Amino acid sequence: xxxxxxxxxxxxxxxxxxxxxxxxxWQLGISLATAAAATWCYIIGEYTGYYLGFGQGxxxxxxxxxxxxxxxxxxxxxxxxxxxxxxxxxxxxxFGSTGWIIPAAMQQISIVGWNSLLLxxxxxxxxxxxxxxxxxxxxxxxxxxPATIFLACALVFLFLLKGSGGLDRIAKILVAHxxxxxxxxxxxxxxRWGDIEAAVPAYASTDPLCNYTTGVEIGxxxxxxxxxxxxxxxxxxxxxxxxxxxxxxxxxAPVPLLSLIGIAGILVLQVSDPAEWxxxxxxxxxxxxxxxxxxxxxxGTAVAGVYASAIGLRHFPGLDRLSWPVxxxxxxxxxxxxxxxxxxLFFANFGSFLAFIGMAFAPLCGIQISDYYFLRHRRIDIxxxxxxxxxxxxxxxxxxxxxxxxxxxxxxxxxxYLLNPLTYVSHGTYDYTTATLPTLVVAGLVHVIVTRLVVKxxxxxxx
Numbered sequence: 001x002x003x004x005x006x007x008x009x010x011x012x013x014x015x016x017x018x019x020x021x022x023x024x025x026w027q028l029g030i031s032l033a034t035a036a037a038a039t040w041c042y043i044i045g046e047y048t049g050y051y052l053g054f055g056q057g058x059x060x061x062x063x064x065x066x067x068x069x070x071x072x073x074x075x076x077x078x079x080x081x082x083x084x085x086x087x088x089x090x091x092x093x094x095f096g097s098t099g100w101i102i103p104a105a106m107q108q109i110s111i112v113g114w115n116s117l118l119l120x121x122x123x124x125x126x127x128x129x130x131x132x133x134x135x136x137x138x139x140x141x142x143x144x145x146p147a148t149i150f151l152a153c154a155l156v157f158l159f160l161l162k163g164s165g166g167l168d169r170i171a172k173i174l175v176a177h178x179x180x181x182x183x184x185x186x187x188x189x190x191x192r193w194g195d196i197e198a199a200v201p202a203y204a205s206t207d208p209l210c211n212y213t214t215g216v217e218i219g220x221x222x223x224x225x226x227x228x229x230x231x232x233x234x235x236x237x238x239x240x241x242x243x244x245x246x247x248x249x250x251x252x253a254p255v256p257l258l259s260l261i262g263i264a265g266i267l268v269l270q271v272s273d274p275a276e277w278x279x280x281x282x283x284x285x286x287x288x289x290x291x292x293x294x295x296x297x298x299x300g301t302a303v304a305g306v307y308a309s310a311i312g313l314r315h316f317p318g319l320d321r322l323s324w325p326v327x328x329x330x331x332x333x334x335x336x337x338x339x340x341x342x343x344x345l346f347f348a349n350f351g352s353f354l355a356f357i358g359m360a361f362a363p364l365c366g367i368q369i370s371d372y373y374f375l376r377h378r379r380i381d382i383x384x385x386x387x388x389x390x391x392x393x394x395x396x397x398x399x400x401x402x403x404x405x406x407x408x409x410x411x412x413x414x415x416x417y418l419l420n421p422l423t424y425v426s427h428g429t430y431d432y433t434t435a436t437l438p439t440l441v442v443a444g445l446v447h448v449i450v451t452r453l454v455v456k457x458x459x460x461x462x463x
Contacts, residue, residue, distance in 0.1 A: 011163040011324045013314035015382060016084030016235055023236040029246030031233055031304070036226075037178045037254040038301035039121045039294050040114060043350055044222050044255065045262020050203040051211040054196045057263045060212050061256040064219020064434075069252035071220070071440065072227050075365035077247065078372060080231040081240045083382050087231030088312045091364070093380055093461075094371045094447070097388025098399025100315065102408070106360050107228035107312050108334075111305040113346075113353050114225060116338040118298040120347050123148035123339070125294045133284055149339030152295075153332045156302045160328055163307070180293045181258045188261065191281060192268045199267035210431050217419070217434040219256060221358035224436070226251055227365065232308035306331050355421030362436045363411025363443030367404050370444035375451055381462055393462035401461060403450035411443030 009020045023031070048057045079090035091103040123145040130136045136144060162169075189196065204211050230251070237243045265271055269280060279287030309331045313319045319327065338346055372378060384393035396402070419426050419435035429438065456463045 010165070010236065011311075013086060013089060013311055013320065014386065015089075018084075018238055021084055021236050021238040023238075025237075025242045025246050028234065028237045028243055029250035032230075032246055032250035033178055033254055034300040035229060035233070035304035036251045036301070037181060037258050038118050038297045039125075040118060040222070040301070041181075041255055041258035041297075042262035042265065043117065043121065044218060044354075045259035045264075046266040047351060047354070048215050048218050048259065049201060049263040049266035051201050051205070052215045052263075053199065053201060054260070054263055054267060056212060057215055058256060058260055060215025061219040061259050061263075064216040065223050065252050065256045066219075066248070067216070068220040068223025068436075069226065069248055071362075071365045071369075072224060072230055073244070073247055074373075075368040076227055076231050077234055077243070078240070078378070079380060081234045081237060081243055083380070083385075084235045085231065085385065086235060086308065086311045087227055087229075088315050089385050090231055091368065092385045092388075092394055093376065094367050094401060095404045096396040096399045096401045096461075097384070097392055097394045099396070099401055099404060102404075103364060104312055104315060106364065108309060110225055110228045110357060110360075111309045112334045112338070113356075115302045115305045115335045116343075116346055117350060117353070118301055119149045119152045119335060119339055120145070120343045122152060122294050122298045123343070124347070125291055133287075145343055146340045149343070150336060152299065152302065153336050153339075155299060156306050157325075157328050157332055159299075159303050160307055160310070161325065163324065178254060178258070180289070181261060181297070184290060184293065185258075185261050185264070187281060187286075188264050188268070192264070195268045196264055201267070207431065210426065213431050213434055214424070214426075217358070217436060218354065220434060220436045221354050221362075222255060223252060224361040224365065225357045227361050228312070229304055229308045232311045233304065302335075351424060352421050355415075355419065355424070358419075358436045358439070359412050359415040359421060362415065362439040363408050366411060366440035366443035367407050367447045369440075370448050371451075374448060375463055379462075384462065396455070396460045401451075401455065403447050403455050406450050407443040407447035410446040411439045414442045415439040 009016055044061070045057070048061055051057075052060055076087045076090045079085065079093075080087060083089075088100060088104050088107060092100045095102055126148050127136075127144045130144065159169075201211070230247070234243055234247065237246075279290070306328065310324075310327045313327060313331060319330075322330075372380075381393045388395065388399065394401075415421075415435050418428050418430045418433075418438060426435070451461070451463065455461050
């Protein structure tokens with residue numbers, strides 16, 4: 001009976017008791033690394049390779065990834081791991097008992113977007129390999145891509161029927177793909193090092209500083225996209241002190257390391273898909289190995305994303321009473337629709353999607369950091385995070401905090417001024433500051449100022 005209660009607890013959004021948080025440092029690190037090491041690394045590497053060479057691209061991405069991971073860790077992890085809650089719950093003290101729907105909407109859009117990109121990438125890799133091996137004719141790709149996406153979604157559904165237990169088990173199996181990725185990188189580097197050194201980035205600016213800053217920006221915004229995922233995973237760990245290293249190493253390091261595959265591929269072979277360039281280098285056998293790697297990488301991340309998204313949906317009235325399988329279907333359905341209806345359109349706009357991540361999650365993280373450390377001084381009312389009626393601490397005005405709303409608006413405006421998310425044309429101090437960091441600072445400052453001038457004097461928010 002106790003085990004059954006624990007299984008059901010990890011399928012709800014309620015705070016987990018200490019005895020229900022069963023992941024040690026190794027379990028957490030493996031789950032985070034499996035989720036992080038997806039084929040988005042190759043797409044991230046591809047976009048970095050448009051502006052920077054191999055060595056500079058890695059340096060810029062590594063710096064940006066560590067900065068982005070630190071921002072997410074400071075913003076969401078303290079509340080999530082302290083109380084055993086997910087990322088959405090951690091945003092309620094700042095946004096209010098109703099205003100949390102803003103971060104919740106951002107979470108759903110982000111996870112659906114990433115899962116769609118990953119599964120479309122996997123489907124396209126599968127199709128290209130099958131065509132190259134002569135298994136299917138060239139004209140069949142329009143059928144194979146959506147069919148492969150549908151199959152992958154079905155596997156994700158089956159893996160997650162047991163909640164976080166399914167996530168843990170699949171992570172322990174699929175973590176091997178991280179080492180396969182490093183092997184593929186070794187093959188490409190050892191066989192084509194001369195070409196890698198001589199390659200010229202396709203879209204590099206004449207200003208080296210601008211190119212490097214863009215690489216750092218790509219790293220930061222890529223890791224900010226972990227905000228929707230991280231709460232649902234770290235809440236399974238009982239101690240914050242033992243989670244710091246798994247978070248920074250398990251979630252932060254794989255992205256820049258495996259992005260080297262995409263950087264090298266786009267510089268030398270003009271393609272970041274390892275299934276395609278491994279076939280070019282080593283023939284069909286290497287191509288099949290690479291495809292299996294892509295499948296393992298994407299399934300691991302998709303499982304983590306759907307789990308986090310399902311827990312996030314539990315906060316919505318009515319959805320908290322749905323059975324777990326039905327909730328999983330609701331979470332997976334948008335990914336299936338994107339894969340069936342608009343796979344090419346969605347895949348072609350990856351750069352704009354990354355910019356959306358920075359524009360949305362940088363101000364959110366700035367608000368959370370300033371609120372938790374400088375306004376509340378780490379004091380949180382856990383009851384008010386889940387009881388939001390009249391008189392609740394986080395009721396604010398009709399459930400919304402004006403400080404958080406104004407801070408989000410100011411942060412988004414700052415990002416749009418510094419970097420156009422559609423054209424990647426930059427302005428102002430972008431070359432020296434990136435777009436994300438000023439956005440985070442502006443949002444945090446506006447949140448502090450409005451809270452101290454308006455919210456706190458009105459006796460709202462429990463400050």
